[in-house]
Amino acid sequence: MPGQPQRSPIKEAILRRVKVLYVLFLLLGLAVIGRVVWLQAGTEGETLRDLSDKYSYRTEIIDGARGDIYSDDGRLLATSIPYYELRMDMAAGGLTPELFALNVDSLSLCLAHFFKDKNAAEYKAELVAAHAEKKRYHLITRRKVNFLELQQLRKFPLFRLGPNRGGFLAVENNRRVHPHGSLARRTIGFVNQSGVRLGIEGGFDEYLRGQPGRTLKQKISGSFWTPIASDQNIDPVDGYDVVTTLNIEMQDMVQSALQEWIVEAEADWGCAVVMEVATGDIKALSNVTRRADGTLVEDYNYAIGMSMEPGSTFKLAGLIALLDDAHMSLSASVDTEEGKVQIGPVKVVDSHAGGFGRLTLQQVFEKSSNIGMAKAVNRAYGSQPARFVNAINRLGIHKPLELQLAGEARPLVKHPAMKNGWDGTTLTMMSYGYAVRLAPIHTLTLYNAVANGGVMVKPVFVRELRQHDRTVRSFPTDTLNRAICSQATLRGVQRSLEGVVMNGTGRMLRNPRYRIAAKTGTAQVAIGRHGYTNSAGGRHYLGSMVGYLPADKPKYSIIVALKTYHPAGSRNPYYGGSLAGPLFKTVADRVYAMHYNVNNRVVTKAQVFDPTLKALPGPAAPLEGLLKDLGIAGAPRIPQEGTVAIDSGGRVVTPTLMPVTAGVPELKGLTLSEALETAESVGLKPKFTGMGTVVAQSIETGTPFEQGAEILITLGHN
Structure with a gap:
């Protein structure tokens, strides 16, 4: 066209090529x-999809087997056993x-007969509906089965054909079990899916859980995947076994005693701990809560997690400070007057009506006089309160112990240098x-340090980590303070603690068999910001007693x-001596009865026989020696296969004898705890699988x- 530029032949060629x-x-x-x-709609697409499914791959994480937890003598406290969830791939x-x-x-008939939770018609209706919908992960029953039950189920119709032809899927899950039931349950602890870690399970979770591995799997059919060889596969590493310091017999004894006295005293909660003096090994630790309906549970570790005003048991720290730092004598005279005095802004009252009058410092401690301790401390430190607190802190009780268990409460010892909290x-x-x-x-x-010659050691809950019966790590005793005071002070403090039992608030512990050194404690429990009394006039009290035995060794x-x-007007006992004293005596007597050789004294008091109890077979010679040492007269002759036992009340009994074999004992028909105890008593090392009876x-x-x-x-259901 006229006026339009003409395209060159080169541009025309380029445009044609672009088009x-x-x-x-x-x-x-x-x-x-x-x-x-x-491919989506045609028949060829279905074939290709099947081929894709056939050659699908995925990498799965495999957890290592969780380690077991053992008592001090190698008996199981916690272990994992497999349980299986039953499903079907209907496609x-x-x-x-x-x-x-x-x-x-x-x-359907087999399932109804086995589980007894639904009839055959109900099972059939669920299976037919799932098959019609081609469900690939149909849950057959909510109940999980153990390994022995799984072997029975694998013989059922369809199930015996396996995952490809029969669609049967058994999904393995591990469950943590405790062969000794609730014994030391809170101390053993747990780790849940929310990440809460408590007790030994929580404190040693990184060792118990091991290292996860991974494996490459190929999809064969439906929901069934099979492992295949690959350079990327990594085997899981099983977790370590944990060997604790807990003694099963002592734990059982302490726990039963605590439960008895919780009920007797109508207490809200209580705790009891037994510690080996020289090593710091915790041999027993029990915590019990009494719910409103009267049931007893172990739902909180009060012994390590409940930080409270201790009351008069803390007077030991004050006595050490007065003797070792202020150089006051145990014979120093203190006038406690008539039991009520005003010291600065504080009205101090003694429990004894009319007061104790003039006492020596040792008597102040023995009789647990609040007035006497307050006057002595103010006499020595009234113008230098920081010096008193510094003397207390040198003992080391103001710092956390950094226990092996999670959940330790943080101590609080106030200091004048604090901006808030000191007046x-x-x-x-x-x-x-x-x-x-x-x-x-x-x-x-602190009291254990006094018993241990002034050496303060950290409480120990775990002694070893093991893998396949080989020790991979040991936890030796950790010394926190090599000398809490001078030896002269230590001897005075030990004498005063024995005086509490002989002359003071712990007289209920006196007995002809062995000596105890102890201190009682009573404290009102503060109710938030409302002081020590609630709106109805009621008060909460903590009664405690702490000490060691035998006092001479x-x-x-x-x-x-x-x-x-x-509640207001209640006349129930709440002082440490009357409330906690009987529990302490029960525990001390039973500990002594179980370990009668803790000193060289011979028990001369006649023991009571209970012929109705049963016991496990054992060698006769050491048992006859035990009866002789205990001075028990009139005991029936013990056959070579016989035994005696000490019941929950600390009494020596002659039990009904169980049949004895020359070799491995008969375990079939026993419960798990009975089987473990029977096997261990003759020197066997038992392992178990399944649930139920043997x-x-x-x-x-x-x-x-x-x-x-x-x-x-092997456990199961007959």
């Missing part, structure tokens, strides 16, 4: 779209409609155990504590064996 390419790309795109539609490649219809009735009342109140907060385990650690230190509520044992009854031989106990 051709445009058309080719358009056609190619249409072809791709068409092919996609064809499994080999599960044809004809095969399903042929077996569904018999399968004109603090020094006086601290002298008799207020304005300071400690958990029972902290108080026990200490083997064990013990603390017990009971928290009670007293249905099989790996070594036949009567078979000779070597000490320490392993025996597998």
